[in-house]
Amino acid sequence: MNKYILSVLLIFISSSSGISYANDFKLKSTDLTNGEIMDKKLEFNGFGCTGENKSPQLSWTGAPHNTKAYAIMAYDPDAPSGSGWWHWQVVNIPVEITSLASGNGKLNDKGIINIVNDFGDTGFGGACPPVGHGIHRYQFTIYALSKKLELPANASGALTGYMVKAHSLASSTIEALYKR
Known part of the structure; x- marks a missing residue:
């Protein structure tokens, strides 16, 4: 069997077997839009910021x-900072x-690990760019x-x-934007 027919056959078999590919995996949010400014409720409360520090609604499909x-x-x-800023890292969902x-x-489900963010707390830490620093990109x-x-209990953002x-x-x- 030639390579072309074999390739087509493999594509057909995998597409009909329910296999999901990486490009099928999609993140959606009712609170975030690609390239749009985030709502103030997603701003941090502290470090001079006065938002509600609410994490955004997120859903995903096609894993x-x-x-x-x-x-x-x-x-x-x-x-x-020279290394960006981790606002949220949670693993083992x-x-x-x-x-x-x-x-x-x-x-707080069993087995989930909330990593300490760059504000020094576990869980979500909202947007808080310096005043006058322009638009920042927030990649969720x-x-x-x-x-x-x-991971060790004190795992860094980089690790x-x-x-x-x-x-x-x-x-x-989803890459949302924010400025103060």
Whole structure:
């Protein structure tokens, strides 16, 4: 059998077997829109910011069939820190969970790990760019993981990011904006 026929046959078999591919994995939100300014309720409350510090509503679909857990990361690459700013990192979300309500920024289910954000707290920390610093990008990403992660209790944002990306089967991002 020639390679072309074999390739077509493999594509047909996999597409009819219910296998989900990385480009099928989609993150959605009723609180975030790609390229749009976030609502003040998603602003941090502290460090000079006066928002409600509410995490956004998130939902996702189309994870690869061999997904074992999820991770959510929210990151500001424009923070004037030299390394960006981690606003939220949570790993080992069970595969049965495919949505989070607004304001549910610290998950307490068994096995879930909430990483300390760059504000020094676990769970979600809202947008808080310096006044007059211009528009910042906030990248909210869901990752489908090939396994549950083993992380030390004091895992840094960098270590968590490394482990999540090393075991990611697929990801989807919404990049929202904010300025003060």
